[in-house]
Amino acid sequence: MKKNIAFILVLALISAAAWMSCQKIDDPLVITSQREFPDLPDDTTGGDTTVNPPNFISTFVDYKQVLLEEFTGHLCVNCPEAAKMAHDLAEEVDHKLIIYAVHAGNFAAPIPNSALDADFTCDVGDELFPTFGIYANPLALIDRVKFNGLRQIATGDWETVVTDQLQEANTVNLKLSNTWYPSLGAVAIDIETTFLGDPEGQYKLAVYIVEDSIVAPQLNNNPNIGDGGDTLYNYVHRNILRDAVSPYYGDFLGVEGNVVAGEVYTKSYTYPLNGDWVTKNCRIIAYIGKSDPALNLVDIVQVAELEIKVGE
Amino acid sequence: MKTLLFRSLTILFVFIGMAAGAQSFLEGGKVNGNIQMDAQYYSTDDKLGITDTTLNFRKFGMNAFGNVNYTNGDFSAGMRFESYLNPMLGFDDRFEGTGIPYWFAKYKVGTLEMTAGHFYEQFGSGLILRGWEEWTLGYDNNFYGFNAHFSPIKGVMLKGLVGTQRYFWEPYETGNRGIVRGADGDFFLNDMFESMAESKTKIDLGASFVSKYEKVPSFTYNIETAFDSISDGGDTTQWINQKNYKLNLPNNVASWALRANIAHGGFNFYGEYAQKGADPNATNDYIFRKGQALYSTLSYSTMGLGIFLSTKWIDNMSYKSKLTETGNPPMLDINYLPAITKEHPYSMATMYPYATQPNGEFGLQGQIIYTLPKKSALGGKYGTTLTFNYSLAKSIQKDTLSASSVTGGIAGTDGYETKFFSIGDLTYYQDFNFMIEKKFNSKIKAKAAYFNQTYNKHVIEDNLYDDHNMVDANIAVLDLTYKFDRRNSLRAELQGLWTKEDDGDWMALLLEYNISPTWFFSVQDEFNYGNPDGDMQVHYYNVSFGYTQKSNRFSLRYGRQRDGLLCVGGVCRYVPASTGFTLTLTSSF
Numbered sequence: 001m002k003k004n005i006a007f008i009l010v011l012a013l014i015s016a017a018a019w020m021s022c023q024k025i026d027d028p029l030v031i032t033s034q035r036e037f038p039d040l041p042d043d044t045t046g047g048d049t050t051v052n053p054p055n056f057i058s059t060f061v062d063y064k065q066v067l068l069e070e071f072t073g074h075l076c077v078n079c080p081e082a083a084k085m086a087h088d089l090a091e092e093v094d095h096k097l098i099i100y101a102v103h104a105g106n107f108a109a110p111i112p113n114s115a116l117d118a119d120f121t122c123d124v125g126d127e128l129f130p131t132f133g134i135y136a137n138p139l140a141l142i143d144r145v146k147f148n149g150l151r152q153i154a155t156g157d158w159e160t161v162v163t164d165q166l167q168e169a170n171t172v173n174l175k176l177s178n179t180w181y182p183s184l185g186a187v188a189i190d191i192e193t194t195f196l197g198d199p200e201g202q203y204k205l206a207v208y209i210v211e212d213s214i215v216a217p218q219l220n221n222n223p224n225i226g227d228g229g230d231t232l233y234n235y236v237h238r239n240i241l242r243d244a245v246s247p248y249y250g251d252f253l254g255v256e257g258n259v260v261a262g263e264v265y266t267k268s269y270t271y272p273l274n275g276d277w278v279t280k281n282c283r284i285i286a287y288i289g290k291s292d293p294a295l296n297l298v299d300i301v302q303v304a305e306l307e308i309k310v311g312e
Numbered sequence: 313m314k315t316l317l318f319r320s321l322t323i324l325f326v327f328i329g330m331a332a333g334a335q336s337f338l339e340g341g342k343v344n345g346n347i348q349m350d351a352q353y354y355s356t357d358d359k360l361g362i363t364d365t366t367l368n369f370r371k372f373g374m375n376a377f378g379n380v381n382y383t384n385g386d387f388s389a390g391m392r393f394e395s396y397l398n399p400m401l402g403f404d405d406r407f408e409g410t411g412i413p414y415w416f417a418k419y420k421v422g423t424l425e426m427t428a429g430h431f432y433e434q435f436g437s438g439l440i441l442r443g444w445e446e447w448t449l450g451y452d453n454n455f456y457g458f459n460a461h462f463s464p465i466k467g468v469m470l471k472g473l474v475g476t477q478r479y480f481w482e483p484y485e486t487g488n489r490g491i492v493r494g495a496d497g498d499f500f501l502n503d504m505f506e507s508m509a510e511s512k513t514k515i516d517l518g519a520s521f522v523s524k525y526e527k528v529p530s531f532t533y534n535i536e537t538a539f540d541s542i543s544d545g546g547d548t549t550q551w552i553n554q555k556n557y558k559l560n561l562p563n564n565v566a567s568w569a570l571r572a573n574i575a576h577g578g579f580n581f582y583g584e585y586a587q588k589g590a591d592p593n594a595t596n597d598y599i600f601r602k603g604q605a606l607y608s609t610l611s612y613s614t615m616g617l618g619i620f621l622s623t624k625w626i627d628n629m630s631y632k633s634k635l636t637e638t639g640n641p642p643m644l645d646i647n648y649l650p651a652i653t654k655e656h657p658y659s660m661a662t663m664y665p666y667a668t669q670p671n672g673e674f675g676l677q678g679q680i681i682y683t684l685p686k687k688s689a690l691g692g693k694y695g696t697t698l699t700f701n702y703s704l705a706k707s708i709q710k711d712t713l714s715a716s717s718v719t720g721g722i723a724g725t726d727g728y729e730t731k732f733f734s735i736g737d738l739t740y741y742q743d744f745n746f747m748i749e750k751k752f753n754s755k756i757k758a759k760a761a762y763f764n765q766t767y768n769k770h771v772i773e774d775n776l777y778d779d780h781n782m783v784d785a786n787i788a789v790l791d792l793t794y795k796f797d798r799r800n801s802l803r804a805e806l807q808g809l810w811t812k813e814d815d816g817d818w819m820a821l822l823l824e825y826n827i828s829p830t831w832f833f834s835v836q837d838e839f840n841y842g843n844p845d846g847d848m849q850v851h852y853y854n855v856s857f858g859y860t861q862k863s864n865r866f867s868l869r870y871g872r873q874r875d876g877l878l879c880v881g882g883v884c885r886y887v888p889a890s891t892g893f894t895l896t897l898t899s900s901f
Contacts, residue, residue, distance in 0.1 A: 294487025
């Protein structure tokens with residue numbers, strides 16, 4: 001009889017869980033972010049469209065580059081070593097490896113009234129961290145591909161995956177250019193993409209802004225980095241993710257992401273920089289990947305990085 | 313898929329190992345199973361526009377399954393092995409491959425029955441949960457997880473399950489589909505209460521709850537508005553305010569249903585009402601409206617007379633364990649919305665079948681079967697059976713709400729308003745049919761039937777909710793069987809379909825010679841003589857024979873298959889036109 005009662009209780013609990021597992025949706029559409037930026041900023045070429053404005057800069061990538069999204073935090077003692085390894089690897093491969101650091105999760109939390117009070121988290125980082133199931137630091141997404149069945153890749157496998165990805169044939173050429181408008185404090189970004197074949201799936205373009213060379217304290221356990229201390233007070237943080245210029249998971253290229261070979265797809269964005277950031281250290285990173293119903297944007301096929309030109 | 317196969321085989325080997333390690337486990341055990349193989353060899357056919365390119369150079373298709381079940385007392389285990397090499401025409405390419413999509417181990421101790429692995433389950437009529445498989449449709453939404461049945465006292469059956477659903481060969485991963493949880497209680501009052509044990513009125517009540525959890529995708533929208541700012545120096549700058557929105561999709565969608573079955577004498581009443589929480593999905597264009605459904609049947613039977621009435625009203629009840637799944641082919645359905653149109657055995661009468669419309673429909677069916685008594689003036693020596701059947705499916709009334717300013721469509725809104733049990737103006741389907749079955753003497757048996765069908769081709773085939781492509785068809789069938797002796801018989805089927813719409817008029821003739829129980833031979837022709845396109849006035853001919861040896865059955869057919877919808881229980885699959893050989897082999901042990 002006791003068994004029966006226990007079983008009824010278990011079933012009652014399952015029923016209750018099922019009953020309560022209904023989410024009431026008060027607002028079907030929620031605002032995730034909001035920003036204001038100047039429209040078609042007045043450039044300094046006097047209306048002459050045949051010459052580039054003085055603060056124009058451009059890069060063209062017609063070979064496969066790889067994106068490494070490094071999930072890190074200033075409380076993560078193993079992260080400086082991982083970051084160094086990633087950037088050393090980028091040097092080795094002629095900077096065909098593009099890296100940015102996502103400060104999110106518990107290791108990125110600021111500690112008030114301490115040397116580690118800086119907050120390098122941002123909205124897009126807080127979105128990526130749970131979406132891709134980042135369960136520890138340091139972990140990376142490399143082209144958001146799977147390695148041994150997982151997209152979260154541990155440091156020991158970074159070199160292998162980066163090498164594998166670099167051997168992939170280039171499938172899309174990417175031209176990234178930007179113009180800095182000092183009077184408006186805004187950067188205008190133009191992107192042209194051309195697919196070399198008719199790929200399967202739907203493709204999206206995402207554009208992020210990162211800031212390089214931020215000096216701030218970082219916990220550490222590698223005696224060969226910096227002064228080797230437990231806290232590196234003058235640690236140079238590389239390419240910290242600051243914001244998404246496009247929607248977090250990008251904009252569709254072509255019609256709903258369906259692209260055809262040879263067609264040139266263009267996207268333009270204007271982005272006012274936060275006054276607290278050092279403009280000359282900011283970089284634009286644009287990448288193209290496949291749309292995914294659950295993870296939104298995976299399997300990155302191309303990526304480019306470009307600084308902002310603040311003066312002659 | 314390799315991982316799935318590997319896992320499945322590992323588990324099976326563990327079971328076999330357990331069995332081998334315990335001799336007593338094998339004692340008294342029984343093994344049975346069955347196999348079916350459907351294979352088609354396709355030919356090109358200029359008349360039907362079938363070329364090597366349209367066939368994608370696949371000259372051969374084969375769908376096959378084999379079930380093996382082991383039973384020993386209260387323990388049973390089994391598996392189904394499937395191959396689609398290549399999938400036959402009309403089956404989704406994603407089925408291509410071989411594997412074990414279904415295996416289970418089940419035991420019963422006392423009144424508790426537990427199943428681990430894959431299982432099929434149904435709560436009530438299935439309005440909020442039904443797992444089922446239909447080979448001819450390529451439909452399989454089995455659950456993979458745990459299922460428990462428990463009867464704490466006589467008359468009470470409690471069920472609980474947690475699982476994920478089959479999606480072709482794709483193993484479950486976080487994000488690629490949801491998890492289904494459900495519980496059901498069934499209470500047969502006449503068994504529960506001694507005072508009702510002898511009552512002629514039998515009452516069975518039930519309640520069920522189902523919830524799905526899913527990691528939802530992100531759908532984002534940008535709205536930009538322009539405004540000007542004037543600097544201290546008087547310069548005007550135009551600015552843009554950009555708001556990024558996302559659809560607040562629910563991770564959990566719950567549903568519940570209450571049901572009652574009351575029987576008294578020849579009367580039987582079944583009624584079930586279900587409600588589903590906000591479930592924006594690809595089928596309903598991401599509206600946040602709740603869903604509801606009502607289904608009921610009433611039947612009465614007595615000597616020589618059977619009356620059956622059923623009705624249903626469905627509003628926004630597509631319920632899948634992946635919200636982006638569109639339903640073609642139908643996969644990951646958690647629930648089943650019963651079809652209440654009659655399924656017919658004759659090819660012309662099934663040319664225009666009904667497919668359930670989960671976003672909203674009203675349905676009604678009535679059937680009377682009356683047998684004129686034997687040896688009466690009209691009944692003749694053997695009696696005559698008359699069947700009248702009428703079914704109707706219509707839209708429900710929907711007052712569409714204004715589009716969302718953010719999404720530009722109904723996504724993100726409640727979509728529409730409706731009143732419970734309202735009936736709309738748009739007819740989806742109507743079928744009136746009448747059949748007489750009469751045995752004239754020990755040699756001759758005849759069936760004659762007439763069907764009048766109204767078929768909304770736009771709604772049923774194209775998801776266009778208008779009446780711009782209605783088909784009104786009249787169909788007549790004469791089915792005669794002549795028995796030469798105890799073993800030999802000849803059956804002839806003459807059918808005609810007349811319509812001014814779609815492909816126009818058809819005639820069909822079937823001759824089937826049976827040498828019971830071993831052989832059958834048949835020839836058939838369906839001739840689309842009224843097709844408005846003269847080139848498509850095609851004979852869809854077929855020649856076939858079959859041979860039965862013990863529980864093995866072979867049949868071979870050569871001919872043309874016309875294109876159309878194949879529906880079972882309101883769930884449909886499009887079958888493209890093809891020409892060639894079809895071999896079917898079934899066997900059981």
